[in-house]
C-alpha cells in the first residue's frame with residue numbers, strides 16, 4: 001500500500017506538477033532535482049517589510065491546507081534562512097510578474113512589488129501537497145524554478161448585485177477564489193432597475209426605497225452601507241484586486257427614479273422594477289437637477305473607491321422618453337446636438353468631465369460609441385467584439401466581454417468551460433500596432449436568474465478558464481490538457497468549500513427516430529455521475545409518473561407526449577452536488593418528416609436546424625436553449641409532407657412570448673391541410689390566446705392548436721400535407737420600450753397527431 005502511494009506521488013512529480021498551475025506560467029517552469037523539506041517539523045515565513053500582507057496571506061493559505069499557521073519573521077535582507085522567503089526582485093520586469101525558486105531548505109517567492117509576490121504565493125499554494133493534519137506528518141515537496149508574468153493587465157469578473165443582492169460574505173469568498181487564479185478586477189454592478197445597492201448619504205431614499213422590490217408581496221433586496229463598501233474594497237485591495245463600481249446611466253435607472261421621481265422626464269412616481277429587461281423610464285438628460293444628482297452620487301462613489309475608473313454603464317437606454325420631453329429637446333437645441341444619441345454622448349461627456357476633475361476615467365458599455373466616442377473613455381464590448389474593435393482602432397482602451405464567450409449567466413449548453421477557454425480577446429481584424437489597446441476581458445455574471453446560492457456554480461469553473469486565457473494567452477488552446485489541470489484544481493476549491501458548478505452540460509440528449517418511435521439516449525459527460533430520471537406524461541387525462549430509475553442504461557422510448565425530469569448527481573473531488581435538468585420530448589406523426597420553411601431561421605436560434613420543428617425536441621423556459629427557432633420582423637410559413645395520407649386529429653404549435661426581449665406570440669396562426677400539396681383547406685385561424693398587453697409580465701410559451709373533433713363528425717381530417725402560417729405582430733407596439741423595432745417570432749415544434 002505504502003509503495004503504491006510513493007509511486008503515485010513520483011508519477012505526479014514527473015508528469016503533472018510542471019503543469020499543475022492555473023493559469024499556466026508564461027515564461028518558464030523548470031523542475032529541479034531537489035526536495036524542499038521543512039526542518040524539525042516547523043515551517044517559518046521570512047519577509048521584507050513591504051510584503052508583510054502577502055506573508056500573512058501565505059500563512060492563511062497554508063493553514064487551509066495543513067491546519068498549521070507558520071510564524072512570520074522579519075527578514076534582514078542578508079541571512080540565508082530556512083523556510084519560505086518573500087523578497088524584492090528587480091529582475092522581474094512586469095509589475096505583476098514573479099519568480100518562485102525552490103531549493104532544499106528554502107522557497108523564495110520574489111517580485112518587483114506586492115501584487116507580483118502575491119501571484120507567486122498563489123502559484124506556490126496551488127502546488128503544495130494537500131495532506132491531512134499539521135506538519136508533524138511531514139512537509140516536503142519537489143523543487144521548481146518558475147518565472148511568470150501576465151499577458152493582459154485587466155482580468156475581471158462583473159458581478160451584478162442589482163438583480164439579486166449578494167451578501168458581503170459571498171463577495172469576499174468570490175474575491176478570494178478570484179485571487180487564487182490571479183484575477184485582478186472586480187467590476188461591481190451596484191445600480192439597476194430592480195435595485196439600488198450603494199448607500200448615498202445625500203439621497204437616503206435610493207436605498208430605503210430603491211433597495212427593495214416586491215416579490216410575491218414581500219420586500220426583496222438590500223444594500224451595502226458605505227462602511228461595508230470600504231470593508232470590501234480594503235479586502236479586495238489586500239488581494240490586489242481593483243474594485244470598479246458601476247453606476248448605470250442614463251438607463252437601468254428605474255430604482256433611482258422610484259426613489260426620486262424628479263429624475264425622469266415624466267416626473268411620475270413609479271415602482272422599483274420587478275421584471276427583467278429594458279425599461280423606457282431613464283434619467284432626464286434635459287433636467288439640470290438630474291445632472292446635479294448624478295454628480296452628487298458620483299462624488300460619494302469616488303470617495304469610496306480608489307480605482308482610477310468608474311463604470312457608468314451607458315447600455316440599453318431607450319430614447320422614447322427623451323424624444324417626447326421638452327427639457328431633453330431643449331437641451332438638444334441649446335447644445336446643437338443632432339439627435340437623442342448625441343444627447344446621450346453629451347450627458348456621458350458631462351459626467352466624464354466631472355469625474356476627470358476628480359482624477360477618474362470612465363468605462364462604458366459599447367453603446368456609448370453610438371453618438372461618437374467620448375474622450376478618454378474605456379469601452380467595454382459586450383454586443384460581440386465589434387464595438388471593442390472599433391474603439392481600439394480609434395486608439396481607445398477596451399475591455400472585452402462578448403456575449404459569445406464571456407456571459408457566465410448563460411447556460412452551459414451555450415457557453416461551457418471549453419467555449420470560454422477558446423476565447424481570444426484580440427479581434428483578428430485588429431492590426432498588431434493596436435493590440436495593446438485591448439486591456440483584457442471580464443466574465444459577466446448577470447443575476448436575473450442567479451440568486452446568491454446559485455451564483456458561485458455559474459462563475460466557477462468558467463472564470464478559471466478565462467483566467468488562463470487572460471494571464472497565459474495560450475497560443476494553442478489544448479483544452480484536454482487544461483481540463484486535466486482544472487480537474488486537479490478542484491481539490492483546492494473543495495478545501496475552500498467553494499460550490500463550483502459543472503464544466504459542461506452534465507448530460508447530452510441524443511434523439512433517434514426509428515419505426516416512427518422516438519428514442520432518447522442520455523449520455524453522461526462524466527462516467528462517475530449518478531443519474532436518476534423521472535418521466536411525466538402530460539397529454540393523457542391522468543398524469544402518469546415513473547420515478548427513481550437509479551441509472552440510465554440504453555435508450556428511453558418516447559411513445560407519447562412525454563416530459564422527462566432528469567436528476568443528475570455528480571461527484572467531483574470532494575464535493576457532492578445535485579443538479580436538476582429538465583428536457584421535454586414529444587412523439588407525433590410529423591416526426592422526422594420533410595418540412596419546407598419559407599423563411600431563413602436566425603443563426604442564433606436555429607432550433608435544431610431545418611428539421612428542428614419536427615425533431616421531437618421541445619423548448620424549455622430559456623429561449624436560448626437551442627430548441628427554439630426564430631425569425632425577426634417576418635411571418636413564418638411551414639409545409640410538412642407526412643409522406644402518405646393520414647388521419648389527423650390535431651395540429652398544435654407553441655410560441656415563446658417575452659416582450660422585454662422583443663419576442664411576441666403571433667398575431668394569429670392559420671392551419672391548412674391538403675391531399676395533394678396544391679389544393680389547401682383552411683382548418684382554422686387561431687388568435688393565440690389573449691392579446692399582448694403592457695401589464696402582461698414574464699416569459700412563457702403559449703400554445704395554439706386546431707382539433708379535428710371541433711370541425712368534423714368523425715373526429716379526424718384526412719391529408720398528407722400540413723401547412724402552418726404564423727403572422728408576426730411586425731413591430732414592437734407603442735407601449736413597448738422599443739416601439740417600432742422589429743419583433744421576434746419563436747416556435748419550438750409543430751406537433752401533428
Ligand SMILES: [Zn+2]
Pocket residue numbers: 264265283284285286287321322325326327328
Ligand atoms: Zn427629459
